[in-house]
Amino acid sequence: MRIEKVKAQLEKQKLDGIIITDKINWRYLTGFTGSNGWLVITENSTKLFVDGRYTEQASLQTNNIEVIEASSWSDIGSVLGSIVKNKRIGFEQQTISYEKFLLLNQLMRTNLSELIPTMNLVETLRMIKSESEIVALRKAAAIADKTLTDILPLLSAGMTEIDVANEIDYRSKKNGSEGPAFETIVASGTRTALPHGHASQKIIKDNELIMIDFGTIYKGYYSDITRTMAFGSVDQKIKTIYVKLLAAQEKAIANLQLNQPLAEIDQLVRKELASSDLDAFFSHDLGHGIGLSCHEFPAIAKTEKMTLQKNMTFTIEPGVYLPNQFGIRIEDDILINENGKAEVLTKFPKNWSIIQ
Template sequence: MEKRIEKLRKKMKQEMLDGLVVTDKVNRRYLVEFTGSNGLLFITNQESILLVDGRYTEQAENQTSNVRIITTAPEKTVYEYLAEWIKKGQRIGFEKKSISYEESMEFIQMCTSVDCQSVETSNFIEQLRMVKEESEITNLRIAAELADRTFSYILTILKPGMTELDVANEIDYYSKRIGSEGPAFETIVASGKRTALPHAHVSKKIINENELIMIDFGCIYKGYYSDMTRTFSLGKVSEKIKNVYTVLLEAQKLAIGSIALGNPLASLDQLVRDVLNKNDLADYFTHGLGHGVGLSCHEYPSVNQVSKETIEALLLFTIEPGVYFPEKFGIRIEDDVLIHEDGQVEVLTKTSKEWMEVAWM
């Protein structure tokens, strides 16, 4: 953890920050390993200070090292505690995306009272998190493997007459049984026309014979996430569906094969749109191509048309093109991909993505 803190302090120095208030719980975990749902981390050029209430003191002491832990009292706000470490004229950053309006006002008032400058930051720590360490990659591989194993199991029990909710419950239960800490997000199981909903909530709709199914889910291992989507048929479906799937798979494979160090992430999104445009499908691709994966399932950087980042070594993100025809059907194919230091691409999601027509007993 100290290496992460030192990288952060180096970045703070570049941005001329004397301190950084960390309110995002995932960023707190990344920096000091504290997993409590409440607390405030204050990083200065010399010290790391974690303020928690009495519910979390023992947990903080057990999980962290080289961190000063302060147990707060209810009659004093955390920002009143912070004022004790801040000097006149200092520049103190805060995470504008993870702080409430009320808290931000308290923070700004505190800065005014001690005559320091409050500085908004965005993706400040997330930019450090996007480059993965070897220990993180190990956990991410295992999370992806758990998802692969779960999907393989689901194919053995899937049959007409099950509801989407039945299948989602089986996914969540089985993945936890084999080692996942829980679902990465609300598991998506959509069938028939409901596959046209990119983020369909599971329903009690019965899955019928000769119907399209989309399953999007992930697993968590030691706090690290995986995310995969597969679309397939239970029995036979129309040739139109299979033809669209063929085009989408071609675009997804092309994007993965075009990953190269130094290229803009946005270029991958554009590449897929170009393929889909040639096949009159681009208008039905209604979201970005992917997102980072790590200590959260959807994290920085985004992979879309407006992405500012370039492809670096040790980035891990999804490639998930999808097309959705309202009231008809939708298809999405999603893999987690890792870029090695030599530029080689490792697809962590091992489940086949070739067109599947699943039979049942």
């Protein structure tokens, strides 16, 4: 079914075929989870080129796909040349390496073919989740929630940020995650002002903020959650800004509706923050798609024209970062369900919290 949807897109874009080089995209389309390969889809055939490490794996993981063992570019080129001859073939401009592009471009010229860049052709299909994908995303979110529940009682002054990050990674695997979704972020004190302040050897102290941003993976599907909490007593200014940021996030979620341009969601939050002169300290997009990768198409950004559709999943994660002072981010994973309503998948509490 997914391959057929790609073929329909090829027809719309007047392409005779496409070469898929993004490993997440070929996993989505075929089930193959290997790290090296070429997936070639035309109107009449679907061929997956893999090296000898993956021949058996690819055969086991795929159905109705011709698996071709190819240990070198010459092996691929000898088969691919006849497939692309005198045709318009798309390629994924965002993920192909320059080295592969040069090889492919030369092959196309030799075979009097035209190489056409494509943008988000498969990613647009991935954007709308199936029932089984949603089940996996719910589970990934539940693992993240449980991990946060497990980790908070373990926190104490004197631990380093890396100590906490390691505990999160360990506990999330114990709870069923296939691994960290990305390098776990733990930042404390003034380091919370760094939007992606990766865990360091800084010692966590009493009476400062701590920001935790991590994700889990279940059956290949990701969660992504951020919570910012006080580690003891902190300045009232921090709580005041936290409450305003949380109100903006919750308003954005409450106002989500079908066919709403994603740019409007981002702009709503910025308008809310502007009422408290905080918008200048919100330095990134409001969110991103989430699924087989942690950051996927589309972005919830002020220039994104894509609209909300049923079974889309994405994050809403506004942040305020005051340089050399502190930063706050609150992030949840959202599903637009079959009824067109917004459902928050990550359920760990996000009211102002003080860890004693």
